[in-house]
Amino acid sequence: MTKQLAPRSPRCPAPAVRQRLPPDIRIQQILDVALEAFARDGYAATRIDDIAQRAGLSKGGVYAHFKSKEEIFEALLSRTLAPKSLDGLILAPAGSVTVPRVVERIVDRMYVDLCDPRTVLTLRMLLADGIRVPERVGQWRRMVIEPYLKAIETLLRQGVADGTLRKSILAEAPWLVLAPAVFAAMWQLVFEDATPASLDAQRRAHIALVKELLGPEVPRETTHGDGTGTLARAR
Amino acid sequence: MTKQLAPRSPRCPAPAVRQRLPPDIRIQQILDVALEAFARDGYAATRIDDIAQRAGLSKGGVYAHFKSKEEIFEALLSRTLAPKSLDGLILAPAGSVTVPRVVERIVDRMYVDLCDPRTVLTLRMLLADGIRVPERVGQWRRMVIEPYLKAIETLLRQGVADGTLRKSILAEAPWLVLAPAVFAAMWQLVFEDATPASLDAQRRAHIALVKELLGPEVPRETTHGDGTGTLARAR
Amino acid sequence: MTKQLAPRSPRCPAPAVRQRLPPDIRIQQILDVALEAFARDGYAATRIDDIAQRAGLSKGGVYAHFKSKEEIFEALLSRTLAPKSLDGLILAPAGSVTVPRVVERIVDRMYVDLCDPRTVLTLRMLLADGIRVPERVGQWRRMVIEPYLKAIETLLRQGVADGTLRKSILAEAPWLVLAPAVFAAMWQLVFEDATPASLDAQRRAHIALVKELLGPEVPRETTHGDGTGTLARAR
Amino acid sequence: MTKQLAPRSPRCPAPAVRQRLPPDIRIQQILDVALEAFARDGYAATRIDDIAQRAGLSKGGVYAHFKSKEEIFEALLSRTLAPKSLDGLILAPAGSVTVPRVVERIVDRMYVDLCDPRTVLTLRMLLADGIRVPERVGQWRRMVIEPYLKAIETLLRQGVADGTLRKSILAEAPWLVLAPAVFAAMWQLVFEDATPASLDAQRRAHIALVKELLGPEVPRETTHGDGTGTLARAR
DNA sequence: TATGAATGAGGCTTCATTCAT
DNA sequence: AATGAATGAAGCCTCATTCAT
Numbered sequence: 001m002t003k004q005l006a007p008r009s010p011r012c013p014a015p016a017v018r019q020r021l022p023p024d025i026r027i028q029q030i031l032d033v034a035l036e037a038f039a040r041d042g043y044a045a046t047r048i049d050d051i052a053q054r055a056g057l058s059k060g061g062v063y064a065h066f067k068s069k070e071e072i073f074e075a076l077l078s079r080t081l082a083p084k085s086l087d088g089l090i091l092a093p094a095g096s097v098t099v100p101r102v103v104e105r106i107v108d109r110m111y112v113d114l115c116d117p118r119t120v121l122t123l124r125m126l127l128a129d130g131i132r133v134p135e136r137v138g139q140w141r142r143m144v145i146e147p148y149l150k151a152i153e154t155l156l157r158q159g160v161a162d163g164t165l166r167k168s169i170l171a172e173a174p175w176l177v178l179a180p181a182v183f184a185a186m187w188q189l190v191f192e193d194a195t196p197a198s199l200d201a202q203r204r205a206h207i208a209l210v211k212e213l214l215g216p217e218v219p220r221e222t223t224h225g226d227g228t229g230t231l232a233r234a235r
Numbered sequence: 236m237t238k239q240l241a242p243r244s245p246r247c248p249a250p251a252v253r254q255r256l257p258p259d260i261r262i263q264q265i266l267d268v269a270l271e272a273f274a275r276d277g278y279a280a281t282r283i284d285d286i287a288q289r290a291g292l293s294k295g296g297v298y299a300h301f302k303s304k305e306e307i308f309e310a311l312l313s314r315t316l317a318p319k320s321l322d323g324l325i326l327a328p329a330g331s332v333t334v335p336r337v338v339e340r341i342v343d344r345m346y347v348d349l350c351d352p353r354t355v356l357t358l359r360m361l362l363a364d365g366i367r368v369p370e371r372v373g374q375w376r377r378m379v380i381e382p383y384l385k386a387i388e389t390l391l392r393q394g395v396a397d398g399t400l401r402k403s404i405l406a407e408a409p410w411l412v413l414a415p416a417v418f419a420a421m422w423q424l425v426f427e428d429a430t431p432a433s434l435d436a437q438r439r440a441h442i443a444l445v446k447e448l449l450g451p452e453v454p455r456e457t458t459h460g461d462g463t464g465t466l467a468r469a470r
Numbered sequence: 471m472t473k474q475l476a477p478r479s480p481r482c483p484a485p486a487v488r489q490r491l492p493p494d495i496r497i498q499q500i501l502d503v504a505l506e507a508f509a510r511d512g513y514a515a516t517r518i519d520d521i522a523q524r525a526g527l528s529k530g531g532v533y534a535h536f537k538s539k540e541e542i543f544e545a546l547l548s549r550t551l552a553p554k555s556l557d558g559l560i561l562a563p564a565g566s567v568t569v570p571r572v573v574e575r576i577v578d579r580m581y582v583d584l585c586d587p588r589t590v591l592t593l594r595m596l597l598a599d600g601i602r603v604p605e606r607v608g609q610w611r612r613m614v615i616e617p618y619l620k621a622i623e624t625l626l627r628q629g630v631a632d633g634t635l636r637k638s639i640l641a642e643a644p645w646l647v648l649a650p651a652v653f654a655a656m657w658q659l660v661f662e663d664a665t666p667a668s669l670d671a672q673r674r675a676h677i678a679l680v681k682e683l684l685g686p687e688v689p690r691e692t693t694h695g696d697g698t699g700t701l702a703r704a705r
Numbered sequence: 706m707t708k709q710l711a712p713r714s715p716r717c718p719a720p721a722v723r724q725r726l727p728p729d730i731r732i733q734q735i736l737d738v739a740l741e742a743f744a745r746d747g748y749a750a751t752r753i754d755d756i757a758q759r760a761g762l763s764k765g766g767v768y769a770h771f772k773s774k775e776e777i778f779e780a781l782l783s784r785t786l787a788p789k790s791l792d793g794l795i796l797a798p799a800g801s802v803t804v805p806r807v808v809e810r811i812v813d814r815m816y817v818d819l820c821d822p823r824t825v826l827t828l829r830m831l832l833a834d835g836i837r838v839p840e841r842v843g844q845w846r847r848m849v850i851e852p853y854l855k856a857i858e859t860l861l862r863q864g865v866a867d868g869t870l871r872k873s874i875l876a877e878a879p880w881l882v883l884a885p886a887v888f889a890a891m892w893q894l895v896f897e898d899a900t901p902a903s904l905d906a907q908r909r910a911h912i913a914l915v916k917e918l919l920g921p922e923v924p925r926e927t928t929h930g931d932g933t934g935t936l937a938r939a940r
Numbered sequence: 941t942a943t944g945a946a947t948g949a950g951g952c953t954t955c956a957t958t959c960a961t
Numbered sequence: 962a963a964t965g966a967a968t969g970a971a972g973c974c975t976c977a978t979t980c981a982t
Contacts, residue, residue, distance in 0.1 A: 042277050205410075296962070517951060672878075
């Protein structure tokens with residue numbers, strides 16, 4: 001063990017300034033950066049070094065806060081898949097469930113989320129690596145997705161019952177309300193095509209769809225302008 | 236994915252006898268297996284050893300057919316993203332574009348594809364690792380997806396012009412026709428939830444939607460049975 | 471995952487000749503080398519690189535035969551702590567258990583072992599790192615050490631019963647027969663003092679001791695020459 | 706020992722209150738704890754964190770008292786390998802060197818030491834990592850061990866000369882007097898078998914041996930009771 | 941004195957790739 | 962065409978050491 005006699009390391013000049021942050025801040029920093037990295041490259045292809053560097057510290061520094069790469073991944077999921085409030089979706093006074101309301105509460109809200117890069121990043125991460133934590137995904141489904149669908153269903157059924165919404169398959173298969181936004185998200189994901197313009201066109205088409213299905217029985221002859229027929233490539 | 240968060244799916248034991256096969260067969264075998272592996276674990280986390288074992292030969296054996304891992308990936312994409320014929324979509328004699336026709340030609344066809352595991356695997360692969368080969372994805376978009384959307388648009392517009400379809404936003408944003416099927420695919424992908432039952436329920440809801448939008452102005456009061464409101468978890 | 475596109479490695483000129491050996495040979499080689507390394511430096515301070523280099527292959531090459539450093543350690547113990555035959559210790563025709571016999575069968579045999587570097591290396595390894603595999607050490611104790619002590623006890627008791635050995639505490643505490651050799655081994659271990667000369671002196675003193683205890687009741691006045699009083703430092 | 710083969714012994718929880726202590730106390734605490742750690746895990750496998758935690762402070766706290774891990778090790782050796790007084794061994798008035806005296810002064814004293822865990826810990830440390838500081842071990846040999854052996858030799862020779870001890874090989878190879886105790890120590894070390902009972906049995910056998918060799922020429926037929934023939938496993 | 945975040949060298953392990961057989 | 966031992970780069974993780982607080 002003669003070889004262990006020599007002290008191990010620091011001989012090189014230290015970097016500029018050793019930034020010392022409170023753990024909470026650092027942890028958030030690391031998670032933010034990790035989300036980006038995992039989403040962009042996938043869990044396997046993301047190196048701790050990447051995360052560390054982008055978080056502004058050294059590899060070892062990351063390990064002061066997380067025991068392993070896996071723990072970072074888990075922490076990220078915990079932070080992201082946390083149940084969100086369904087306020088304003090569930091609470092609907094009688095007669096209040098009109099089409100504009102539905103659009104505002106459900107459709108618009110989704111496109112707002114889709115404008116947040118973090119949503120899309122999380123989605124990509126889930127799609128690429130969610131398989132690695134099936135329990136957590138299952139939990140997310142039960143705690144977030146299914147209650148959300150249920151809330152939409154309730155809302156729509158109430159609207160139909162109140163007579164403020166037309167009767168439609170949407171009230172029975174509420175996921176159909178979400179489908180176009182999911183399509184939009186996938187489009188972004190696959191084609192890296194996040195032009196605000198195209199996203200907005202998609203949103204408008206989506207809204208038109210909802211109106212057609214739930215709106216009053218107006219004579220249909222208006223042309224809807226640009227529904228982004230072929231989703232013309234941006235740029 | 237040096238280490239898997241969740242244990243890798245159990246590898247099928249290699250077939251007892253390792254024999255020499257004609258190259259074509261071997262190559263197909265390898266690609267089949269590679270698709271499964273890349274889709275399940277992602278490109279980075281898939282080891283040549285995995286592919287070799289599942290294809291029933293050794294690591295070196297794989298290299299007898301492909302120069303590198305990357306080459307396998309590329310070959311896979313070439314095989315999968317190849318343009319498919321749009322026959323029967325484009326060719327529509329005047330007056331023939333009825334709702335049942337649309338359903339059969341577009342909607343049903345998609346769910347048939349979704350029943351094929353390979354479609355879903357390819358989707359997952361694209362989502363997880365498509366970013367690695369943006370040119371190829373772009374090419375696929377231009378050669379396959381956009382023509383497909385265009386064909387649908389043409390079809391629907393013709394139907395509307397012919398008076399066999401009702402005027403709807405669908406004719407202007409043909410992607411909306413696809414959205415529910417894409418949602419279904421994502422649902423499968425994320426929740427590993429490929430029950431034929433739930434998929435079929437989704438298909439029926441999807442069809443109902445299309446009918447509502449394109450179908451004749453029937454008085455709407457029928458209840459649509461089970462549109463799988465909340466997509467009840469299978470089992 | 472763009473970063474994964476580039477092939478991983480071999481660009482440097484290969485070493486002289488890539489020695490390819492049958493696994494059995496390699497494994498023995500590796501174990502031989504590992505024993506030396508573990509004994510000299512201890513498990514923790516031994517680097518796989520050390521072992522690999524001394525075995526004439528690369529780090530990765532070692533992993534073709536062992537899954538981990540720990541597995542090497544275990545394999546080493548399995549190879550070394552295997553039960554050895556007690557022939558010739560147990561089989562003793564009546565009247566044959568004389569002092570010279572005992573010396574030859576027990577004492578001399580131990581010093582022969584002590585001349586084998588592997589014995590001493592194994593001892594050191596056991597002392598330094600045996601604590602890490604208590605089950606294995608326990609097994610060794612039950613399978614090797616205790617039967618050995620028992621065999622000695624039986625032998626000595628028989629000699630005493632036959633009248634060929636004097637009655638002595640040795641027959642009841644057979645470990646006392648071994649103690650001087652163990653002392654010698656420790657001396658070697660601690661003081662790195664393996665001069666054949668001093669070891670032989672120790673052996674002779676050991677034999678003298680056994681003779682005094684088990685030998686015939688001769689009048690004691692002979693001087694035993696050099697029993698290596700103070701174990702004069704070698705060189 | 707990056708990874709332990711066997712799980713590390715459970716660390717004692719640090720004391721609730723971490724307080725500032727006078728340096729001397731702290732240093733002793735640290736050394737006590739370090740001895741235990743080095744002995745149990747070996748130098749390389751012992752982490753400063755281990756020592757710190759067990760001493761009830763943080764890593765940085767240890768560095769307030771020692772410049773490096775190596776320095777702790779050295780300090781430990783200095784404290785432990787310090788020469789001990791040989792009083793009462795050397796000073797022996799003519800005619801006073803009787804067997805009981807020898808037993809009391811030499812044999813019993815060793816077993817008292819063996820009852821002190823620190824002795825055994827030190828032994829283990831020497832065996833495992835003594836090789837790292839050969840000069841210090843050499844110094845210990847010259848300053849402690851050899852004078853000790855010399856003293857024993859002198860004592861025994863005087864006893865023989867005085868006629869109070871029988872002539873025996875022991876007087877010429879005084880290390881033989883120590884051998885059984887060393888064996889006992891090794892037994893403890895290897896088999897982690899520190900039952901007071903077995904140790905006492907060993908002590909009694911040891912004494913019987915010494916009596917046989919140095920004691921008066923009594924007719925030998927008594928049975929010595931339990932000399933712990935096979936060192937029956939404790940429990 | 942003491943804490944604990946941060947650094948960075950170094951060790952373990954994996955795996956794409958090569959190549960002797 | 963196929964095998965599997967061997968290579969070597971690279972990634973994960975540990976831990977002695979430093980230092981701002």
